[in-house]
Amino acid sequence: MKIHEYQAADIFKKYGIPTNPGKVAATSAEAESAARDFARTVVVKAQVHVGGRGKAGGVKLAKTAAEAKEVAEKILGMNIKGITVKKVLVAGGIEIKKEAYVGITLDRARQKPVIMVSAAGGVEIEEVAAKTPEKIVKAWVDPLLGLCDYQVRDLAGALFSDPAQKKETAAILKALWRVYTECDCSLAEINPLVVDGAGKVLALDSKIIFDDNALFRHPDLEALRDANEEEPSETAAREANLSYVPLDGEIGCLVNGAGLAMATLDVVKLYGGNPANFLDVGGSSDPKKVVNALKIITGSGKVKAILFNIFGGITRCDDIAQGILTALSQMKLDLPIVVRLTGTNEEKAREMLKGTKLIPAATMVEAVERVVEEAKKKS
Ligand code: GDP
Ligand code: MN
Numbered sequence: 001m002k003i004h005e006y007q008a009a010d011i012f013k014k015y016g017i018p019t020n021p022g023k024v025a026a027t028s029a030e031a032e033s034a035a036r037d038f039a040r041t042v043v044v045k046a047q048v049h050v051g052g053r054g055k056a057g058g059v060k061l062a063k064t065a066a067e068a069k070e071v072a073e074k075i076l077g078m079n080i081k082g083i084t085v086k087k088v089l090v091a092g093g094i095e096i097k098k099e100a101y102v103g104i105t106l107d108r109a110r111q112k113p114v115i116m117v118s119a120a121g122g123v124e125i126e127e128v129a130a131k132t133p134e135k136i137v138k139a140w141v142d143p144l145l146g147l148c149d150y151q152v153r154d155l156a157g158a159l160f161s162d163p164a165q166k167k168e169t170a171a172i173l174k175a176l177w178r179v180y181t182e183c184d185c186s187l188a189e190i191n192p193l194v195v196d197g198a199g200k201v202l203a204l205d206s207k208i209i210f211d212d213n214a215l216f217r218h219p220d221l222e223a224l225r226d227a228n229e230e231e232p233s234e235t236a237a238r239e240a241n242l243s244y245v246p247l248d249g250e251i252g253c254l255v256n257g258a259g260l261a262m263a264t265l266d267v268v269k270l271y272g273g274n275p276a277n278f279l280d281v282g283g284s285s286d287p288k289k290v291v292n293a294l295k296i297i298t299g300s301g302k303v304k305a306i307l308f309n310i311f312g313g314i315t316r317c318d319d320i321a322q323g324i325l326t327a328l329s330q331m332k333l334d335l336p337i338v339v340r341l342t343g344t345n346e347e348k349a350r351e352m353l354k355g356t357k358l359i360p361a362a363t364m365v366e367a368v369e370r371v372v373e374e375a376k377k378k379s
Helices: 005-014 026-039 066-074 125-131 147-161 164-181 210-216 232-239 258-270 287-298 317-329 345-353 362-378
Strands: 022-025 042-046 059-062 089-094 096-107 112-116 136-140 185-196 201-203 207-211 243-246 250-255 278-280 303-311 338-343 359-361
Touching: 005 022, 005 164, 005 207, 022 026, 022 232, 026 042, 026 066, 042 066, 059 066, 066 089, 096 125, 096 147, 096 164, 112 125, 112 147, 112 164, 125 136, 136 147, 136 359, 147 164, 164 185, 164 201, 201 359, 207 210, 210 232, 232 287, 243 287, 250 258, 250 287, 250 362, 258 278, 258 362, 278 287, 287 303, 287 317, 303 317, 317 338, 338 345, 338 362, 345 362, 359 362
Parallel strands: 250 278, 250 303, 303 338, 338 359
Antiparallel strands: 022 089, 042 059, 042 089, 096 112, 096 185, 112 136, 185 201, 185 207, 243 278
């Protein structure tokens, strides 16, 4: 789950990371009044769940309150990478002497969190990683040992030579590590970490992504969710307790189990189709869940054919077949639907689907070939 910069900054502040305090405004009048309170040059920043706001024109300096109003008017309502800006953060302008990058995320290959720092901050770190990877210094943290002092000293030393700045940076890195672990983050990032006019080190941008699988133990963090920033289909899926990822293709996939869902996407691709989504209906045969799933994947109007790929282990295939039939009797759906059911009671299930408009298939390949063919017929 992503949160806004101002929310991440609040968390950073709680953990002792110096940030640039600001005020959130939803209208240009509010932005103007916030700017007046600062009584100096301010920065007006779009609050959206995407990076690269600066480049997109979503971060602007304003010398006066009147100018802040004008700038806020432009930024509010702006579309940045597909998301409409509904709020801006107004903060006192900071004189920047140096811009650095610090971030913590999980390195899956090494199975450890990695702390990355770079003196080439400010710009998108992906760009630095692609063009000048030698400018990124990394340290991997052993989860049993935790972050060690020598690592913190090395990383801080890679960014600044001034002893006071090194010391401040070391404290920031330690605090960021606590945020990352205690809040169950998948990313905790400061870009840029700046040295201001007075030589102090502070976080000028704050970014946090939480690990969805750990959110259940942080109701306070869950409350920071902004459904405004999510795709409506994602919100509906979350509320229906379905694990769902929208993709760009035309074949809607309903699968039980995440592993089988991944395999299904691969096979659909292999046979020349494009999956419209990743959707795991779990072990349930609950017709309500199937109705929700079908509504979600057909909602965008892009889906041309649907594939049910169900492996019946503990779940019985006849139960699932009944769930699908009941679901379809409750909604109008005019798309070809291929159903592959295998495992416990599969013959019985296929028997039940006979005489319906559903297209039964015995194997995964047969089902995928058929659904790809059906989708092509429709396009
Ligand atoms: P992002 O582009 O979405 O990562 O947004 P950032 O919050 O990182 O802002 C983008 C850039 O705007 C930063 O790298 C800074 O160069 C600049 N910026 C942000 N706040 C200030 C400020 O208070 N003063 C100055 N001079 N520049 C700022
Ligand atoms: Mn940034």
